Amino acid sequence: MTARVLVVEDAEPIRTAVGIALTEAGHTVLTRPDGEGLERDLAEYRPDLVLLDVMLPGRDGFELLTVTRETSNAGVILLTARDAVGDRLHGLRTGADDYVVKPFVLAELIARVEAVLRRMGRLRTVLEVGDLEVDVEARSVRRGGTPIELTATEFKLLTFLAGRDGKVVGKTQLLTAVWGYDDYADNLVEVYVSGLRRKLEAHGPRLLHTVRGSGYVLRACEGP
Incomplete structure (x- = not known):
């Protein structure tokens, strides 16, 4: 059930753990510490789904979500420690497919990733x-x-x-x-x-x- 997933997360331990978990779940993964090259990655890597940390250096996750929606048909899941209802609603209204609050259990994150991919028809069933x-x-x-x-x-x-x-x-x-x-x-x-x-x-x-x-x-x- 392979899909291409782009992970944009500035915290190295989280980025590494998520990358390993997705790879072990059978997916192809590209990880980035920030979103400075997002447009290039969307065009060249063509991810099926993007995991975006909200609190990133430079352009934040909400801005990158808008860029993704304007230039790609990839699914988007936001990762953030900001669990206020307003933040979640803003992310979902801006076009996120899901919103995962840190700290999270890796198994649950993988399940959410695959649920979004399945809804989008990006996973072989x-x-x-x-x-x-x-x-x-x-x-x-x-x-x-x-x-x-x-x-x-x-x-x-x-x-x-x-x-x-x-x-x-x-x-x-x-x-x-x-x-x-x-x-x-x-x-x-x-x-x-x-x-x-x-x-x-x-x-x-x-x-x-x-x-x-x-x-x-x-x-x-x-x-x-």
């Missing part, structure tokens, strides 16, 4: 890998036309892997993306991958591969 079809909206899985019943966690794991377009995903990435933390025992991932693999292989050849020392990949052919 049906993912295909070989003869496997994952319908994200319907929360259904079919292989070779045969329905496969998965638990909620198995479905989340499969959706994340299917959205990575054949890229290898490490255990820490999976722990963060699927369970929301990265300090739990590795065997949790192994147990769920093993169970998911059995269900998929009951209807065809192997799709979920282990890449020794690196992680896992979902694709229709063997190899790292």
Whole structure:
């Protein structure tokens, strides 16, 4: 479910954390500490969505929101510590698709990003890998036309892997993306991958591969 996201945030720890979280969620990310080159980034990078901090050096987020609306069809989410109702209303009336107040939980931010992208039609809602079809909206899985019943966690794991377009995903990435933390025992991932693999292989050849020392990949052919 890859989308291009532009993050404009002057606080380096937040910018880095958001960039990593979006990347681990399967998106392509460009980060900037300010909006001085926004027009160029909108034209050359062509983001599907822009995350704008409101309190930026130079042009603030409200001004950059106006620029984005005038020159791009990207979605916009404002990030700010200013939680006054007037500020939120100003952002929404100026054209923001959502408004997230700091401090925020990364998992919630990613969910809001993907909700906006989905409303805009910028996320693929049906993912295909070989003869496997994952319908994200319907929360259904079919292989070779045969329905496969998965638990909620198995479905989340499969959706994340299917959205990575054949890229290898490490255990820490999976722990963060699927369970929301990265300090739990590795065997949790192994147990769920093993169970998911059995269900998929009951209807065809192997799709979920282990890449020794690196992680896992979902694709229709063997190899790292």
